[in-house]
Amino acid sequence: MKLKMVAVYLLVVGLSTAYAAEPTGSGIFLVIDAHAHIGGSFNFAQILKDMDKNGVSKQIVMARAYHGGDSDLPGNDQLALKLAETYPGRFYPLVGMQLPMLTGAHKWNTPDADVESLIRLTERKLASGKFFGIGEFIVRHWAYIPTWAHSAGDHAEQDNPIYSELMRRFSVLAAKYDVPILLHMEGYPALVEDFSRLLSENPGTRYVWAHNCGRSKAAVIRTMLSRHQNLFCDLGGMTSEWRGYGTGWPRKEEFTALIEQSGVLFPEMRSLYEEFPDRFMVGMDVAHAPAWKIYEGRVRRTREVLKQVSPETRAKMAEQNAIRIFKLSR
Numbered sequence: 566m567k568l569k570m571v572a573v574y575l576l577v578v579g580l581s582t583a584y585a586a587e588p589t590g591s592g593i594f595l596v597i598d599a600h601a602h603i604g605g606s607f608n609f610a611q612i613l614k615d616m617d618k619n620g621v622s623k624q625i626v627m628a629r630a631y632h633g634g635d636s637d638l639p640g641n642d643q644l645a646l647k648l649a650e651t652y653p654g655r656f657y658p659l660v661g662m663q664l665p666m667l668t669g670a671h672k673w674n675t676p677d678a679d680v681e682s683l684i685r686l687t688e689r690k691l692a693s694g695k696f697f698g699i700g701e702f703i704v705r706h707w708a709y710i711p712t713w714a715h716s717a718g719d720h721a722e723q724d725n726p727i728y729s730e731l732m733r734r735f736s737v738l739a740a741k742y743d744v745p746i747l748l749h750m751e752g753y754p755a756l757v758e759d760f761s762r763l764l765s766e767n768p769g770t771r772y773v774w775a776h777n778c779g780r781s782k783a784a785v786i787r788t789m790l791s792r793h794q795n796l797f798c799d800l801g802g803m804t805s806e807w808r809g810y811g812t813g814w815p816r817k818e819e820f821t822a823l824i825e826q827s828g829v830l831f832p833e834m835r836s837l838y839e840e841f842p843d844r845f846m847v848g849m850d851v852a853h854a855p856a857w858k859i860y861e862g863r864v865r866r867t868r869e870v871l872k873q874v875s876p877e878t879r880a881k882m883a884e885q886n887a888i889r890i891f892k893l894s895r
């Protein structure tokens with residue numbers, strides 16, 4: 566069994582350069598998980614094993630510093646770096662921004678001493694050359710409580726301003742070090758407008774708007790991508806067979822859209838991906854150690870969805886866009 570898995574991986578890796586994202590006879594092509602997380606309770610060896618088994622070549626990995634309960638301890642950037650150093654070429658850390666200290670509009674509008682020191686520390690980390698972006702910034706987030714940690718409740722409602730001093734400061738930093746900013750923001754119309762201003766004022770900064778651009782409708786995403794060449798989207802957690810953003814969990818609003826049902830891509834989303842093949846990446850977004858068991862199913866479902874776009878678009882969404890947007894080959 567073990568030998569068979571290794572053989573599948575060698576076959577996939579062996580084909581990686583010449584035939585990136587081209588399906589093999591078994592339908593396996595490599596994907597980059599461009600929206601991954603790490604916390605204190607994650608098992609490094611298990612992550613690598615499941616990536617190899619499922620043809621995931623690399624992860625863009627972000628430390629989640631929120632506490633998730635006894636079986637889901639918080640992580641930090643040192644942990645993400647350790648993962649990257651343990652398995653060279655497989656994990657690309659961002660400077661993590663899922664920080665309890667970044668809660669509340671006042672922190673974003675008028676950075677205090679804590680935020681100022683966070684900005685300085687972020688600059689030092691970027692200057693080290695070991696980080697490939699900044700994020701995930703939690704701008705507008707709907708609360709959920711992990712089922713295994715009813716008492717923890719840290720994954721709370723967040724309502725922070727996107728057009729704010731904090732985002733302007735980090736935007737300048739991201740441009741200076743030529744790395745993207747990754748953010749989570751459910752697509753409230755007023756926030757989309759504010760984001761549009763930030764994008765226009767920072768044309769030299771690349772922004773990755775997670776979860777299919779905040780689970781926005783195709784028309785909204787099309788308008789934003791047409792207007793802003795510096796905007797990109799990841800499909801983090803949008804292909805779900807179990808309780809994920811792609812099922813409308815933990816709630817939906819009138820402006821919320823999904824991308825697929827039962828693994829079948831909605832036609833308006835498929836058209837969007839074909840229209841903007843250079844702007845989308847895939848991601849699994851397993852943020853909690855006790856939920857790791859869903860990883861394999863999510864990769865499988867992501868492959869199903871990718872098979873429904875053209876081979877050129879598939880190759881870009883599966884691997885090439887992530888390599889270019891995060892500059893993984895630098």
Ligand SMILES: [Zn+2]
Pocket residue numbers: 701748749775776801
């Ligand atoms: Zn997110």
